[in-house]
Amino acid sequence: MSTVASLLHPDFVRVGVRAASRDDLLREMADQLLARGTVEPTFADALLAREEKFPTGLPTAVMPVAIPHTDPEHVNESFLSVARLAEPVTFHQMGANAQTVEVELVVMIALADATSQLTTLQSLIGMFSDTETMEALKAAPDADALFAIIARTIS
Numbered sequence: 001m002s003t004v005a006s007l008l009h010p011d012f013v014r015v016g017v018r019a020a021s022r023d024d025l026l027r028e029m030a031d032q033l034l035a036r037g038t039v040e041p042t043f044a045d046a047l048l049a050r051e052e053k054f055p056t057g058l059p060t061a062v063m064p065v066a067i068p069h070t071d072p073e074h075v076n077e078s079f080l081s082v083a084r085l086a087e088p089v090t091f092h093q094m095g096a097n098a099q100t101v102e103v104e105l106v107v108m109i110a111l112a113d114a115t116s117q118l119t120t121l122q123s124l125i126g127m128f129s130d131t132e133t134m135e136a137l138k139a140a141p142d143a144d145a146l147f148a149i150i151a152r153t154i155s
Contacts, residue, residue, distance in 0.1 A: 004123040005155035007080045007111075011036075013147040015140065017083040022103075023048055025089050026068055029081050029108050039110055043074040047108075057091030057101030062134035064101045066091045067124055069109035069117070078116065081108040084137070084146060105137060123154045 012032065019025030030044035047070045056067045088102035107124055111117055127133055133153050140146040 003155055004080075004116075004120050005151050007078050007109075007120065008082075008147065008151050008154070009079065010144065010147050012079060012081040013143045013150065014082065015084045015143045015146055016086045018086045019089055022051070022066075022089050022091050025083065025085070025106065026051065026108070029083060029106065033079060033081055033108075033110055038075070038077045038079050040074045040076060043070065043110070046070040046074045051091075055092030055094055055097055057093045057103055058128060059093060059101045060128045060134060062131055063104045063138045064088070065105045065107065065128050066101070066103045067107050067109060067121070069111065072112050072114045075110045075112040077110075078112045079110045080120075080150075081110065082106070082146065082150060083108075084140070127153045 019028060026047055027044050030047055033039045034041060034043060047068055050070045051068050058065050083106045085104050088104050090100050091103045093099040093101045109120055111120065136149050137146060140149055
């Protein structure tokens, strides 16, 4: 993997995603990766267990986000899966488990190599910290536009 942008694929960037709960959303996103063979069948359960112990909700200014991820042994091929939600879903806040965040954008990280985790997280946090970029992500009319903004920002 040469860049964080190489983890992004249009098939895994969606807009208007609906889910009744955090767990339903994460399972649905994980199932999409599983169907492609990108992750192991253990990925969804490991992801949910990690999210319970180490929450990933971030109350960013423009649009609250979550960056769920788990250990490389559950991943066959590194990918980012992105879902901009039709309606917010409740996640627990990173570093403050008792607090919740109404998340509107989820960037699921599936990394087969743990050494790239820090670079990936830094790139995403940089994107989430940029108000102009987050406003563009929130306003993107469709998945293609969302993909283009993310790819341009994290490359």
